[in-house]
Amino acid sequence: MTFIGNKSDLRVVGTRPVRPDGVDKVTGRAVYGADATMPGQIIGKVLRSPHPHARIISIDTSKAEKLPGVKGVITSADIPNIPSEEAFVGEGPMNFRDLSLNCMARDKVLYEGHVVAAVAAINDAVADAALKLIDVKYEVLPHVIDVEEAMAPGAPILHDTLFTAGVTPKPTTPSNVAKQVRFTIGDVEAGFKQADVIVEQTYTTAPVHQAYIEPHACVAAIAADGQVLITASSQGHFMIRAYTAKLLGIDIANIRVTNAEIGGGFGGKTVVYLEPLAVALSKKSGRPVKMTMTREDVFRGTGPTSGGTIWVKVGATKDGKITAAQTVIKLQAGAFPGSPINPALMCAFAMYDLANVDTLGYDVVSNRPKVAAYRAPGAPISSFAAESAIDDLARKLGMDPIELRLKNAAKQGSKTVYGVTHGVIGYEEVLNAAKAHPHWTAPLGKNQGRGLATGFWFNIGGESTGGVFINEDGTASVVTGSPDIGGSRASMAMMAAEVLGIPYEKVRAVIPDTASIGFTHVTGGSRVTYATGMAVTQAAQAVVEDLKKRAAMIWDISPEAVEWKDGEAVPAGANAGGFDPLPLAAIALKAAKTGGPIGSEISVNAQGAGPGFGAHICDVEVDPETGHTTILRYTAVQDVGRAIHPAYVEGQIQGGAVQGIGWALNEEYIYNKKGHMDNAGFLDYRIPVASDLPMIEAVLVEVPNTRHPFGVRGVGEVPIVPPMAAVRNAIRGALDLELFHLPMSPPRVRAAVDAAKAPKAAE
Amino acid sequence: MSKIHVETTINGEPMEFLANPGESLLDALRNTLNLTGTKEGCGSGDCGACTVIIDGRMTCSCLVLAVEAGGHEITTIEGIAQGDTLHPIQQKFLENAALQCGFCTPGFIVATKALLDKNPNPTETEIRFWLAGNLCRCTGYDKIVRAVQDAAAEMRGG
Amino acid sequence: MPSLNYVAPTTVSDAVKILADASGPTRVLSGGTDLLVQLRAGRISPELIVDTKKIPGIMGITGSAAEGFTIGAATTGAELGDHQALKAAYPGVVEAANLIGSKQVQGRASLAGNLCNASPAADSVPAVIAAGGTVTIAGPSGTRTAPAESIVTGPGRTSLAKGEFIVSFHLPAIKGKTSDAYLRFIPRTEMDIAVVGCGVSITVDAGGTITAAKISLGAVAPTQVPVDASCIIGTKLDDAALAKLDAAAQAMCNPIDDKRGTIEFRTKVAGVLARRTAKIAYDRAGAR
Incomplete structure (x- = not known):
């Protein structure tokens, strides 16, 4: 891979232009999932289980079907009963049978909110009335919500067919532990023997939801010949196509998916919930069917990420060399296996160059919604514990937390616990930038504290398609298969403009439907600017080669004698001939005479996504009487490789940090004794609001990724990894409190204040 | 009860439509009048994506019955720009990259319009508390607050 | 259907x-x-x-600090916040009304709605009670007046009879050095339901000694509860008085454990808020 230009040579990359889809999004013209319509559409709605765990004895839909205005009712009987089939998609494993059962329960309901039936009717009111007429008989079963309780002997078993994988000999009794997994390097026992200081602690985190503001929505139609049209908002319209095909037994060629604008996803829109049901309802009713979730549906029926229990032990010598690190992590997967246990284990200590590491994890099912990917899946959970422990270690050692980290920092050549050796990475550069930032040494007041934590994420590449087409007037169209969730149309157009040498304003980027561009994997894993950007860059480079050939043809010289400079073909030197430069527009005008339309579409399976590292500094003030924590100042330093559009890179970092602050302070699923979620709305599922926060300063460190033409590293996921420990370490600094559980909500902090006072009162 | 005839003014245009008695103004705007720029994020007044201005006061259109709109003047996101000229608030949201997914953006822009009509020179704290009823999950609010500050300065002629 | x-x-x-x-x-x-x-x-x-919003007079504010204020039942929180004379006379009532939901919600939400929804956590209710507010109720047998604290009888339940509805609120004339305050505790800084709410009205003499006080707590019992203010009357709200007030407030708490807070937390924070709110009301009264 050749690097394109030095940073100083770049004209477009690194600037901050207005995004191509911007005007539509500030004027209300943009069409999101719930805004899309099809002629003759009717409304689809689902019936959800009121029980967290029950056997379905019978479902009688006859009364609902007879209600005037009802056009169709479906249950699991209308969905193919597909066999178990494992696949690795996106950032984690997926079993298509589980996905099918999650969309529509078959024999058992496994969580409150699990879908048991769906109706299609002429309007909302009729659909609502029809749902009330569906008679489901349940045999209610004992339920289990908590991860430790689900692992305990005698716990209610969710799946009779689930036997713990990863243990030998293979178990013969079913278990809620779907998998046990271990990554080890060196010898931790020996490492701990060398340690002068050891910290050891158990931490817990709560499940948290991605909480995108746009609820899931789609409209779908199946014609008499079996051809399906779907418009949906998701992180991947090819994903919608593949999963709908798999779940309903439809040929992929018979499904065309248009991606509506997506109102946030953060990993949560990398799976299907509604689309297969909408198609099945369309088949039953003969009409296009529109389905939209309510906010309550989103909380009860779609994936949060796991909560978990994390035990951590870290040892170091007196001079701060970490000799061993160990963790045991138990993650809630929800109703079906698939918690992000592997990345949780892999990321916990990936920032450090350690000889002895042992990580053991469990993937545990319980009667909660099936988890879905959420921004750096797993890493924030394990890093909360690991980076809290590192902070406590620094305190015990009397060392500055940045110095301790620098002393043990991973660098090129460091071997990770999962076997990969780090390439060119920027962790030390990030730590040094944090250390040099004025925030790190600014004064603090009473009840105020400062915390630092760091984080790692792999970032991924994978399959992407990008096309660059030169229009007759010399403008360019860029097409990709990546839904634009946060400004990627802009970065795609910028990379193409940079290579073509024409102004950004002359390039338009669009995202066509699944029949109109090659396969592209989901917008997730921080992969779009990297992998899809690579496809676009390569397509633009192929176009430039073609443009040079066309110029050579016009000049009647050899293509090797043509150079491409600032959007123009120029003779390579004096020997090539004395021609005036040929601008792109002039070549485009003559395209018909030089071989026809000019354009290139490239599909890649990009490898070598460079990992990202971040270090966050957080100042808090804690009210010891109410336990309320105020974030006073926040600085997020991150190695971004190279920022294509720095404003959107900063936006990713700021947004990720704030999601992490919400995770740290207030966000959690609250269950009552009946196994019902008590806070399924934005009133009591408390994501940060504008008045909760200061400005979030994003500091971009650029250590270019040698595997990308512009040096890009993914940036979207790293920033949610450090905040929980950064906030925790800051609260600890403010009031010297022992806090090990998320969220650090006011009742928890006040209780810790009281606990800290108790021994003093006894004195 | 049959539908109720509602006569109202939306974005300066006289409008009439039929509404069910229990229907929200949000549903009428989106489903009956095809003004889908106003978004539903929660349906319970907790996210602000459906913010509209009624007679100069902003409110969540999900918390207003469509039949209550009769005789009032309503401004939605579709009425903020003048023809093809963006309002300074819209322009500054674009220039500051104050949107990522853009779903909450109409609500923020309408709420900002209501703020700056009332207070042309708000402090950062005033902006943050005024916009506390508008949830954004993408941006962390930083660039939104800066866009509002820039728009206010521009509208003051600074 | x-x-x-x-x-x-x-x-x-x-x-x-x-x-x-x-x-x-x-x-x-x-x-x-x-x-x-x-x-x-x-x-x-x-x-x-x-x-009710088409009834003349149901929205709007009349009166003054000297003669008291009449507030139409459906008057929005935003209108209360814009009314300078009301805000100066009853800062606690106005700040409470302006804490209900978001700015968007304040564009619609009313004192009558907040009261008749009968939530133990309603923000404006402890403030109106502490301020000595009364309500005028229209009904089949004519109109009647009742103290604000007599309306809520339990979560979601009121003392209004069939056919009755609230027409207006009345806040009494400000006599001497009197002022009020309202504080609530929430996990975030906005958009939450009160975990604890506290309204306080205090009257002081020329020397700064408290001569009268009324305190109401929200969200710590099935209805708003009064706190016995005798422990601060005759004091200048010194530390000893504040400590007694803290204990008196905690003694009135009978809260529930729920998604918004634990019994222990709510009880402790009720004491904290009683102290802090009283201090604000005291300072405001002294400044009259």
Whole structure:
């Protein structure tokens, strides 16, 4: 891979232009999932289980079907009963049978909110009335919500067919532990023997939801010949196509998916919930069917990420060399296996160059919604514990937390616990930038504290398609298969403009439907600017080669004698001939005479996504009487490789940090004794609001990724990894409190204040 | 009860439509009048994506019955720009990259319009508390607050 | 499907007649910020909604600090916040009303709605009670006046009889050095329901000694509860008085454990807020 230009040579990359889809999004013209319509559409709605765990004895839909205005009712009987089939998609494993059962329960309901039936009717009111007429008989079963309780002997078993994988000999009794997994390097026992200081602690985190503001929505139609049209908002319209095909037994060629604008996803829109049901309802009713979730549906029926229990032990010598690190992590997967246990284990200590590491994890099912990917899946959970422990270690050692980290920092050549050796990475550069930032040494007041934590994420590449087409007037169209969730149309157009040498304003980027561009994997894993950007860059480079050939043809010289400079073909030197430069527009005008339309579409399976590292500094003030924590100042330093559009890179970092602050302070699923979620709305599922926060300063460190033409590293996921420990370490600094559980909500902090006072009162 | 005839003014245009008695103004705007720029994020007044201005006061259109709109003047996101000229608030949201997914953006822009009509020179704290009823999950609010500050300065002629 | 009717009477007597004659479940609509949420969630299924906002005088503020204020039942929180004279006289009532939901919600939400929704956590209610507010109620047997604290009888329940609805609120004339304050505790900085709310009104003499005080707590019991203010009367709100007030407030708490807070936390924070709110009201009264 050749690097394109030095940073100083770049004209477009690194600037901050207005995004191509911007005007539509500030004027209300943009069409999101719930805004899309099809002629003759009717409304689809689902019936959800009121029980967290029950056997379905019978479902009688006859009364609902007879209600005037009802056009169709479906249950699991209308969905193919597909066999178990494992696949690795996106950032984690997926079993298509589980996905099918999650969309529509078959024999058992496994969580409150699990879908048991769906109706299609002429309007909302009729659909609502029809749902009330569906008679489901349940045999209610004992339920289990908590991860430790689900692992305990005698716990209610969710799946009779689930036997713990990863243990030998293979178990013969079913278990809620779907998998046990271990990554080890060196010898931790020996490492701990060398340690002068050891910290050891158990931490817990709560499940948290991605909480995108746009609820899931789609409209779908199946014609008499079996051809399906779907418009949906998701992180991947090819994903919608593949999963709908798999779940309903439809040929992929018979499904065309248009991606509506997506109102946030953060990993949560990398799976299907509604689309297969909408198609099945369309088949039953003969009409296009529109389905939209309510906010309550989103909380009860779609994936949060796991909560978990994390035990951590870290040892170091007196001079701060970490000799061993160990963790045991138990993650809630929800109703079906698939918690992000592997990345949780892999990321916990990936920032450090350690000889002895042992990580053991469990993937545990319980009667909660099936988890879905959420921004750096797993890493924030394990890093909360690991980076809290590192902070406590620094305190015990009397060392500055940045110095301790620098002393043990991973660098090129460091071997990770999962076997990969780090390439060119920027962790030390990030730590040094944090250390040099004025925030790190600014004064603090009473009840105020400062915390630092760091984080790692792999970032991924994978399959992407990008096309660059030169229009007759010399403008360019860029097409990709990546839904634009946060400004990627802009970065795609910028990379193409940079290579073509024409102004950004002359390039338009669009995202066509699944029949109109090659396969592209989901917008997730921080992969779009990297992998899809690579496809676009390569397509633009192929176009430039073609443009040079066309110029050579016009000049009647050899293509090797043509150079491409600032959007123009120029003779390579004096020997090539004395021609005036040929601008792109002039070549485009003559395209018909030089071989026809000019354009290139490239599909890649990009490898070598460079990992990202971040270090966050957080100042808090804690009210010891109410336990309320105020974030006073926040600085997020991150190695971004190279920022294509720095404003959107900063936006990713700021947004990720704030999601992490919400995770740290207030966000959690609250269950009552009946196994019902008590806070399924934005009133009591408390994501940060504008008045909760200061400005979030994003500091971009650029250590270019040698595997990308512009040096890009993914940036979207790293920033949610450090905040929980950064906030925790800051609260600890403010009031010297022992806090090990998320969220650090006011009742928890006040209780810790009281606990800290108790021994003093006894004195 | 049959539908109720509602006569109202939306974005300066006289409008009439039929509404069910229990229907929200949000549903009428989106489903009956095809003004889908106003978004539903929660349906319970907790996210602000459906913010509209009624007679100069902003409110969540999900918390207003469509039949209550009769005789009032309503401004939605579709009425903020003048023809093809963006309002300074819209322009500054674009220039500051104050949107990522853009779903909450109409609500923020309408709420900002209501703020700056009332207070042309708000402090950062005033902006943050005024916009506390508008949830954004993408941006962390930083660039939104800066866009509002820039728009206010521009509208003051600074 | 049971159908829903909507009416918007233009006189008090029409409204009373409609409410009294209604045979099925009926709801009075003022701001609608609770009503529409409950409708949509299916928690209520009324057959009739009576919109009071077309009744003349149901929205708007009259009076002064010297003669007291009359506030139309459906007056929005935003209007209260814009009324400088009311804000100067009753800063606690106005700050409480301006904490209900978001700025968007304040564009609709009313004191009557907040009171009649009968939530233990309603922000404006402890403030209005502490301020000595009364309500005027219209009903089939004419109008009557009642203290604000007599309306809520339990979560979601009021003392209003069939056919009755609130027409206006009255806040008394400000006598001497009197002022009020309201504080609530929430996990975030906005948009939450009060975990604890506290309204305090205090009168001081020329020397800064408290001569009268009224304190009401919200969200710590099934209804708003009064706190015995005798422990601060005759004091200058010194540390000893504040400590007694803290204990008196905690003693009145009978909260629940729920998604918003634990019994222990709510009780402790009630004491904290009683102290802090009293201090603000005391300072404001002294500055009169």
